[in-house]
Every structure is written in structure tokens, then in C-alpha cells.
Amino acid sequence: MNSNENHSQAAENNKGPILEVLKKYIHGEKRLLEIGTGTAQHAIYFTKHFGKLQWVTSDLARNHLPIATLLKKEKIQNLHGPEKLEIGVDDFPKGSFDFVFTANTLHIMSWKENKTLFKLLGKRLREGSLVFFYGPFKYNGEFTSTSNSEFDAQLKEQNISSGIRNFEDVKKNMIDYGFKLINDHEMPANNRLIVFAREAFRKR
Numbered sequence: 635m636n637s638n639e640n641h642s643q644a645a646e647n648n649k650g651p652i653l654e655v656l657k658k659y660i661h662g663e664k665r666l667l668e669i670g671t672g673t674a675q676h677a678i679y680f681t682k683h684f685g686k687l688q689w690v691t692s693d694l695a696r697n698h699l700p701i702a703t704l705l706k707k708e709k710i711q712n713l714h715g716p717e718k719l720e721i722g723v724d725d726f727p728k729g730s731f732d733f734v735f736t737a738n739t740l741h742i743m744s745w746k747e748n749k750t751l752f753k754l755l756g757k758r759l760r761e762g763s764l765v766f767f768y769g770p771f772k773y774n775g776e777f778t779s780t781s782n783s784e785f786d787a788q789l790k791e792q793n794i795s796s797g798i799r800n801f802e803d804v805k806k807n808m809i810d811y812g813f814k815l816i817n818d819h820e821m822p823a824n825n826r827l828i829v830f831a832r833e834a835f836r837k838r
């Protein structure tokens with residue numbers, strides 16, 4: 635991946651295909667929380683297409699400066715933040731969210747942080763709210779490509795707690811916290827865009 639701290643070539647490549655999927659689900663005057671905004675390339679591109687959507691960016695405090703600088707430069711009315719949100723440390727920002735979008739974060743966070751995220755989603759989202767997880771996943775413990783297997787090894791070299799997550803584990807936990815699987819979209823470069831909806835009941 636050709637990227638530096640403030641620019642990701644992968645985000646440039648995947649933003650178009652992700653937008654095409656999001657368009658199927660995102661309509662009207664709603665509010666979205668993005669977790670792990672990173673370079674903010676997704677947030678800037680998507681908010682230009684969803685004019686009525688209020689998009690709230692968030693990330694670890696130490697990663698705020700490039701996001702804040704870019705948002706100030708772009709001056710997009712419906713783009714907000716960055717809010718401080720470190721899963722495992724913080725609760726979601728105040729207010730209600732109709733959508734949560736997070737790209738390439740589940741494999742960076744530890745599995746414990748993943749489970750904290752699923753629990754927070756169950757606690758904070760209302761019936762009908764949608765969650766979008768974008769990134770690479772394993773299925774029944776198997777990588778979907780050699781490149782994903784190599785990527786997983788690189789991630790673990792950098793941090794032993796990181797690693798590509800198993801789709802079935804994510805699905806089981808999300809169901810436990812009150813969600814149902816809506817769709818699992820196949821995306822370019824061996825990625826997926828998985829969509830869950832909050833159901834009416836609160837199991838925990």
C-alpha cells in the first residue's frame with residue numbers, strides 16, 4: 635500500500651466502490667459516526683455525495699491533527715469532528731446515530747477492543763440503525779487470498795493483538811448484541827463491506 639500518514643492510496647482506490655454500496659443504504663437527513671477516520675479521505679469524499687447526512691469523524695486523540703487540518707481546509711458543512719473516540723477507553727460521542735461506518739479498523743484493534751465496539755454499538759444504536767464494517771475478513775478461519783494472509787502476518791509483526799477477523803465471530807457477537815446481518819458485499823481487492831441492522835430487542 636502506497637501511503638503516508640496523511641494519505642492512503644488504498645482509500646483512494648476503494649472510496650468509489652464503497653460509495654456505490656453506501657448509496658443503497660444512506661438516504662435523508664441522518665447522522666453518521668465514523669470510527670477510525672484516519673486520513674479523512676473517505677469522510678471528505680462521501681459527505682460530498684450525501685449532502686443531507688451529518689458525518690461525525692472520530693479517532694484517537696493523537697491522530698486528530700491531520701483530520702482537523704483537512705476538515706478546516708475543506709469546509710464541508712455536513713462534516714464534523716474529529717471527536718476523541720478510542721474503543722476500549724471512550725464511549726461514543728453524545729447524541730444519537732443512524733449509521734456507524736468504520737473502515738480497516740477491526741483488524742487493527744485487538745479482539746478485546748472489537749468486542750467492546752460490538753457491545754457499544756448494541757448499547758448506543760436504536761432499532762433500524764445500520765453498521766458498516768469495511769475491510770478484509772476470514773471465512774471459517776480461512777483467508778480469502780494469499781495477499782490477505784500475508785497482510786495478516788505483517789499486522790501481527792507490528793502488533794500481536796492485530797489481525798484479520800473471522801466473519802463468523804463478528805457476526806455471532808453482533809447478533810448477541812442485538813443486530814441482524816443485512817448483507818455481506820464482496821468488494822475489490824479481497825475486501826468486504828458488511829452491513830448489520832439494530833433489531834428491536836436489547837439482549838444485554
Ligand SMILES: C[S@@+](CC[C@H](N)C(=O)[O-])C[C@H]1O[C@@H](n2cnc3c(N)ncnc32)[C@H](O)[C@@H]1O
Nearest residue numbers: 642645670671672697719720721737738739742
Ligand atoms: C488502518 S487505519 C484506517 C483508516 C481509515 N479508516 C481508512 O480506511 O483509510 C486504522 C484506524 O483505526 C484507528 N484506531 C486504532 N485503534 C483504535 C481504537 N481502539 N479505537 C478507535 N480507533 C482506532 C487508527 O487511529 C486509524 O485511524
